[in-house]
Structure formats: C-alpha cells, structure tokens
Amino acid sequence: MRQDAAVSGVLRTVAVGALQLEAGGALPEVELAFETWGTLNADASNAVLIQHALTGDTHVAQGSGDEAGWWDALVGPGKPVDTDKYFVVAANMLGGCYGSTGPSSLDPEGVPWGSRFPFVTIRDSVRAEARLADRLGIRRWHAVVGGSLGGARALEWGATYSERVRHCVVVAIGGYSTAEQIALAQAQLLAIRQDPAYNGGDYYGGPAPTAGLGLARRIAHISYRSEPELNFRFGRRGQGAENPLEAPAGAAGRGRYQVESYLDHQANKLVGRFDANSYVALTEALMSHDVGRGRGGMQRALATAKAEFFLASVNSDRLYFPEQSDELARALPGEVPVYTIDAKIGHDGFLTEIGQLGGDLRRRVFTL
Numbered sequence: 001m002r003q004d005a006a007v008s009g010v011l012r013t014v015a016v017g018a019l020q021l022e023a024g025g026a027l028p029e030v031e032l033a034f035e036t037w038g039t040l041n042a043d044a045s046n047a048v049l050i051q052h053a054l055t056g057d058t059h060v061a062q063g064s065g066d067e068a069g070w071w072d073a074l075v076g077p078g079k080p081v082d083t084d085k086y087f088v089v090a091a092n093m094l095g096g097c098y099g100s101t102g103p104s105s106l107d108p109e110g111v112p113w114g115s116r117f118p119f120v121t122i123r124d125s126v127r128a129e130a131r132l133a134d135r136l137g138i139r140r141w142h143a144v145v146g147g148s149l150g151g152a153r154a155l156e157w158g159a160t161y162s163e164r165v166r167h168c169v170v171v172a173i174g175g176y177s178t179a180e181q182i183a184l185a186q187a188q189l190l191a192i193r194q195d196p197a198y199n200g201g202d203y204y205g206g207p208a209p210t211a212g213l214g215l216a217r218r219i220a221h222i223s224y225r226s227e228p229e230l231n232f233r234f235g236r237r238g239q240g241a242e243n244p245l246e247a248p249a250g251a252a253g254r255g256r257y258q259v260e261s262y263l264d265h266q267a268n269k270l271v272g273r274f275d276a277n278s279y280v281a282l283t284e285a286l287m288s289h290d291v292g293r294g295r296g297g298m299q300r301a302l303a304t305a306k307a308e309f310f311l312a313s314v315n316s317d318r319l320y321f322p323e324q325s326d327e328l329a330r331a332l333p334g335e336v337p338v339y340t341i342d343a344k345i346g347h348d349g350f351l352t353e354i355g356q357l358g359g360d361l362r363r364r365v366f367t368l
C-alpha cells in the first residue's frame with residue numbers, strides 16, 4: 001500500500017480479511033479505518049502505532065486538514081512524536097464506529113450487524129491491526145503507544161507480537177480490568193440495554209437509544225474526573241439562573257446543579273457522535289482486558305516480551321489507579337519505572353496533560 005505524507009491525517013480504510021474471534025464466532029470480512037502522518041522510511045523502522053481510548057478516533061494529530069487531533073501535544077511536526085521523523089499510524093478499533101468494522105457496519109447481505117455483531121476482545125482487535133501493519137509493510141513498530149483502552153491495546157501488542165514491538169508505551173491502565181472497572185462498565189451497559197429504543201441492538205432505521213447512551217456516558221464521565229475537580233469547579237452551585245430547589249418557570253421538576261448540567265452536556269455530545277452498539281462492543285472488550293488470560297497470569301504473559309516498556313499513570317486517576325500501573329511494572333521483566341502525569345482532574349489527565357510525558361518520551365522512546 002502506497003505511503004504518502006500528503007495524505008497526513010486523512011481517513012482511509014483497508015480490508016484485512018476474515019477474522020476468527022477469541023471468544024468464538026467470526027467476522028467474514030473486516031475493514032480497518034486508519035490515518036497516517038509522516039513518511040515510512042526505507043527499512044520501515046520509523047513506524048509508530050497510536051491507539052485511541054474508548055470513544056476516541058483515528059485523528060490523533062492535526063493533518064493536511066485543519067481539524068485538531070486529540071493528542072496534538074504529543075504528535076506532530078517537531079513534537080515528541082515528531083511526524084517529520086516518524087511515520088505515525090492510528091487505527092479505529094475493531095467494533096468501533098469511526099470507520100472500522102463494527103455493529104453499525106453492513107454484513108455481507110447489506111444489513112447492519114446490530115445485535116448479531118459478535119463479542120470482540122482486545123486481542124481480536126490487535127490481531128486485525130497486525131494485518132494492517134502487514135498491509136502497510138511494517139514488520140516491527142518502533143513504538144506502540146496508547147492510553148486507557150488504547151493502553152490495553154498497546155500492552156496486548158507487546159504480549160501478543162513481542163517480536164513486532166520495539167517500545168511499548170502504556171498510559172493510565174494496568175494489566176487487566178479490575179472488579180470495580182468491570183462493575184462500573186456493567187452499569188453503563190445496562191443503561192444502554194434497558195433503553196427501550198435499544199431493541200436488543202437492532203435500532204438502525206429507528207430511534208437510537210440516546211437516553212441509555214447518555215446515561216452510560218454520565219456514569220463513565222464521573223469516573224474520568226476527580227472528586228476534588230468536580231467539587232472545585234461546580235460545588236453545590238445551580239446552573240445559571242436554575243435553582244436546584246425550585247422548578248424553573250414553566251418546567252416540571254427542579255432546576256439543575258451545575259454539575260448535572262455539565263454531565264448533561266457531556267452526555268449530549270457523545271450521543272451526537274457515537275453509536276450505542278459500538279459503545280457496548282468496546283466496553284465489553286475493555287471488560288475482557290487481561291493480558292495474562294490463558295497465558296499463566298500477567299507475569300508469565302510478559303516474561304518473554306521483548307519490547308522496552310514505558311509506563312505512566314495519572315496521579316489523581318480514580319478509575320485506573322496508579323497502583324495498577326505499578327503492579328504492571330512489577331510484572332514486567334527488569335526494572336520498569338512508572339512515570340507520573342501530575343493532573344488534578346483524574347483519568348482524563350492522560351488526554352489533557354499528555355504533554356507532561358514529552359521530555360521522558362523523547363529521552364526514552366523517540367530519540368531520532
């Protein structure tokens with residue numbers, strides 16, 4: 001497949017064939033959507049795979065167009081992941097709704113998969129991504145990098161394709177989803193599934209389960225932000241002229257607290273840009289995250305990993321606690337430090353404060 005710096009940050013898709021799935025079943029034809037930045041060098045040794053988080057997309061950095069990327073602080077010309085030197089690839093995860101095969105894609109009969117979309121794990125996604133790497137002529141990534149669900153995907157690359165990853169950068173996630181993370185995810189899944197519009201997942205062509213998806217986002221977003229941040233930002237204040245103890249003029253119910261309005265906004269934004277079935281598929285994939293599954297546990301799974309690992313956590317993260325990154329570090333061969341993103345806001349610090357890792361990443365991983 002031709003690589004061309006002129007198409008930087010432009011969405012493309014590639015067919016990667018049929019995929020047998022870890023938990024059983026198969027997808028007859030998988031397409032992956034991806035964007036690239038920079039130019040692949042002659043020996044294909046400068047390629048970097050960047051993995052998005054749960055509701056993220058392939059647009060990690062600004063490209064030929066002018067739309068901002070979600071890790072612009074890290075990726076771009078002259079940035080720590082310097083696209084004048086590295087060839088950066090970002091793929092939409094299998095099951096997603098930003099171009100890769102997912103529940104809203106059409107099956108071979110031309111009907112949206114909906115409820116028939118199979119359970120896909122992070123390993124399935126990584127296996128599909130390995131075929132994308134093959135198509136792009138990339139035998140070994142200089143680095144695979146990700147945060148949150150993207151970090152789980154990066155870690156799976158390091159364990160599954162040990163020979164194909166030189167540096168593995170895992171931010172704001174441990175080696176497996178814990179009971180609490182699974183529990184929070186279950187509440188989100190039920191919010192969607194119990195929305196009558198969900199219809200078991202077959203809602204395409206009818207009203208979408210926006211109430212359920214919005215509630216799922218509210219639950220998730222609370223976990224993405226720290227308690228002190230929410231308290232400092234919103235406290236007990238009412239939203240604008242709304243009084244939480246009184247009904248607004250002409251409306252049923254009471255006025256909202258500011259934090260309720262904030263969560264309403266976050267929910268509405270996600271509902272406008274994300275498919276509920278993909279939210280379910282990717283959340284279930286994240287629940288399955290366990291690098292040691294079927295490999296004799298985390299330590300044994302990683303004992304033969306050849307990559308150099310770079311781990312980081314957000315010090316105020318109350319979803320993926322820093323201790324879980326520390327535990328992962330201890331399971332890795334050799335001494336692996338865990339870098340700290342110092343952020344007051346919680347888990348989302350891996351998005352808003354990623355620039356803090358720039359210096360260490362330049363020293364340890366992106367040394368060209």
Ligand SMILES: CC(=O)SCCNC(=O)CCNC(=O)[C@H](O)C(C)(C)COP(=O)(O)OP(=O)(O)OC[C@H]1O[C@@H](n2cnc3c(N)ncnc32)[C@H](O)[C@@H]1OP(=O)(O)O
Pocket residue numbers: 052053054055056057070147150224239258259261262263265269345348351352
């Ligand atoms: C790695 C990935 O792939 S993820 C890709 C990027 N992620 C996303 O887009 C996920 C959704 N967004 C987020 O998670 C977060 O917005 C982040 C992490 C991207 C950014 O966080 P922050 O900059 O701290 O934004 P914050 O949480 O303060 O939200 C700001 C929004 O809340 C709105 N807001 C703030 N207070 C209120 C309020 N009282 N009532 C209503 N809305 C409010 C702001 O107007 C702003 O709206 P806008 O985003 O439409 O401009």
Ligand SMILES: N[C@@H](CCO)C(=O)O
Pocket residue numbers: 053054055056147148149224348351
């Ligand atoms: N804000 C991020 C958090 C998940 O890690 C997202 O929506 O993907």
